[in-house]
Amino acid sequence: MVDGTPAELSDAALPVVLPVFEGPLDLLLHLIRKNQLSIYDIPIAQICDQYHGYLRAMQELDLEIAGEFLWMAAWLLQLKSKMLLPQPEEGEEDPRSELVERLLEYRRVKELASILYDSHVVRRCLWEPALGTHLGGEELELDWEDVDLRRLALTYLQVMERHAAAHPSPLTVLPLRFRVEDAMQHLYARVCESGLMPLLRHIHTRPDPEEVVVLVVATLELVRLGGVCAEQERQFAEIYLRPGRTRLDLESILRHGVEHG
Amino acid sequence: MDEASVKALVEAILVTSRGPVAVEAIVEAVSDPEITVEKVEQVLGGLKATWDEEQRGIRIEQVAGGWRCVTPPQLDPYLRSFHGIASRQRLSQAALEVLAIVAHHQPVTLPEVNFIRGANSAGVIRTLLDRQLLRLSGRKKVVGRPFYYRTSREFLIHFGLDSPEDLPDPEELVRDDAAAAAE
Numbered sequence: 441m442v443d444g445t446p447a448e449l450s451d452a453a454l455p456v457v458l459p460v461f462e463g464p465l466d467l468l469l470h471l472i473r474k475n476q477l478s479i480y481d482i483p484i485a486q487i488c489d490q491y492h493g494y495l496r497a498m499q500e501l502d503l504e505i506a507g508e509f510l511w512m513a514a515w516l517l518q519l520k521s522k523m524l525l526p527q528p529e530e531g532e533e534d535p536r537s538e539l540v541e542r543l544l545e546y547r548r549v550k551e552l553a554s555i556l557y558d559s560h561v562v563r564r565c566l567w568e569p570a571l572g573t574h575l576g577g578e579e580l581e582l583d584w585e586d587v588d589l590r591r592l593a594l595t596y597l598q599v600m601e602r603h604a605a606a607h608p609s610p611l612t613v614l615p616l617r618f619r620v621e622d623a624m625q626h627l628y629a630r631v632c633e634s635g636l637m638p639l640l641r642h643i644h645t646r647p648d649p650e651e652v653v654v655l656v657v658a659t660l661e662l663v664r665l666g667g668v669c670a671e672q673e674r675q676f677a678e679i680y681l682r683p684g685r686t687r688l689d690l691e692s693i694l695r696h697g698v699e700h701g
Numbered sequence: 702m703d704e705a706s707v708k709a710l711v712e713a714i715l716v717t718s719r720g721p722v723a724v725e726a727i728v729e730a731v732s733d734p735e736i737t738v739e740k741v742e743q744v745l746g747g748l749k750a751t752w753d754e755e756q757r758g759i760r761i762e763q764v765a766g767g768w769r770c771v772t773p774p775q776l777d778p779y780l781r782s783f784h785g786i787a788s789r790q791r792l793s794q795a796a797l798e799v800l801a802i803v804a805h806h807q808p809v810t811l812p813e814v815n816f817i818r819g820a821n822s823a824g825v826i827r828t829l830l831d832r833q834l835l836r837l838s839g840r841k842k843v844v845g846r847p848f849y850y851r852t853s854r855e856f857l858i859h860f861g862l863d864s865p866e867d868l869p870d871p872e873e874l875v876r877d878d879a880a881a882a883a884e
Contacts, residue, residue, distance in 0.1 A: 462794055462795055462798060462818065462820055463818055463819040463820025464819050464820070465818070465819035465820075466819070466820075506820065506821070508819055508820050508821065512819070542817075542819070545817055546817060546818065546819060548805075548871035548872065549798050549801050549802050549805075549817060549818065549871070550798065550801075551871050552801035552804070552805060552868065552869070552871045553794065553797035553798045553800070553801040554797075555801075555868075555869060556792075556797050556800055556801055556804075556860055557792070557797050559860045559861055560792055560797070560859065560860065562774050563774070563859060563860060563861050564789060564790045564859075565774035565775075565776075565777030566771040566772060566773075566774055566777075567771065567772040567776075567777070567780055568719070568720075568769065568770065568771060569716060569759065569770050571717065571719055588836035588837040588838065588853075589837040589839075589848075590830055590836070590837045591836075
């Protein structure tokens with residue numbers, strides 16, 4: 441087992457402090473070791489009670505209990521109730537076998553982790569000769585082995601970031617979807633044709649706010665040129681457009697449109 | 702090329718290289734039909750023995766499928782003091798467990814690691830990827846297409862392994878326990 445890890449040390453040195461466990465399996469292994477039990481024949485009732493005791497202690501200390509601890513608590517309760525039932529028939533699987541397998545697998549992991557730790561403690565003290573960048577002054581070559589998808593993705597993001605920094609985005613120019621000139625021509629033709637045109641009713645049929653703005657500007661422009669006059673009886677009532685005093689030809693409208701944008 | 706020159710060249714290559722150098726790469730650099738892989742390995746072995754014996758400040762070691770220069774571990778405190786580096790590289794218990802699982806089961810996905818540890822390991826894996834002890838290795842063709850993880854060359858170097866197969870078999874380590882429990 442991994443004796444000498446920080447968790448174990450704090451357990452021994454400060455009995456008041458709850459040891460920190462990597463997960464529910466870690467906690468179970470600790471309980472089994474503490475009670476000198478065999479993994480292959482776990483007294484579920486006893487372990488279940490101790491496990492729940494630990495969770496209660498965590499709660500009292502206001503520690504956040506990760507979901508996996510609660511999940512294991514439920515599993516243990518389920519096993520406990522199964523163990524209370526009459527002993528299973530010959531040949532039937534022990535309800536604990538899945539838990540035993542997972543504990544064994546996790547214990548193997550901890551064994552291997554402790555071997556890695558021993559090696560880490562010694563080998564982090566090794567230094568490689570530091571090389572200056574005089575070697576051709578070029579960028580270091582990476583071994584194919586060291587390049588994975590993530591490295592590639594990170595490099596891509598770095599390149600894009602550099603690119604974005606070097607090329608700040610210019611003003612975005614959206615294509616002009618509605619032109620005041622067109623709206624003026626259209627409105628003027630309709631007003632002349634029908635003699636009276638309800639502006640608001642027309643505007644309400646246009647769902648695009650940009651088009652509405654263009655329509656209003658076009659109306660104002662027509663009124664300014666005297667080609668159309670607008671009437672409104674009171675506030676918020678319908679606005680009626682009639683042909684104005686001046687007759688405008690399309691040519692002049694277009695010309696004004698170009699001049700005044 | 703005579704043996705003394707080969708020896709000198711091997712020394713020079715190792716001292717000027719970053720990371721482990723494959724024997725084949727040295728053979729290629731010499732490009733002399735008489736200087737074979739066996740010959741270079743012999744030179745490397747001799748060099749290692751001599752430098753170890755002379756207690757040099759630079760030794761050579763065989764790691765991650767090649768050879769590299771390193772300082773002996775006992776000089777670390779003085780080197781850190783000289784270079785003004787106070788902090789040590791740390792690996793948490795969670796990180797060691799995840800490395801152990803990936804090393805033993807690779808290629809392996811996050812859900813598989815989580816299941817074996819009984820705890821969520823997403824953050825730990827991200828840290829290990831940043832430290833380049835793990836690497837991505839494609840996706841598993843199941844629902845959600847999770848990434849496969851493998852140990853990296855940096856992992857082999859850090860833990861002094863020539864290849865991932867050099868890790869001890871955990872089964873072997875706990876077999877004695879199991880036998881004792883079965884009695």
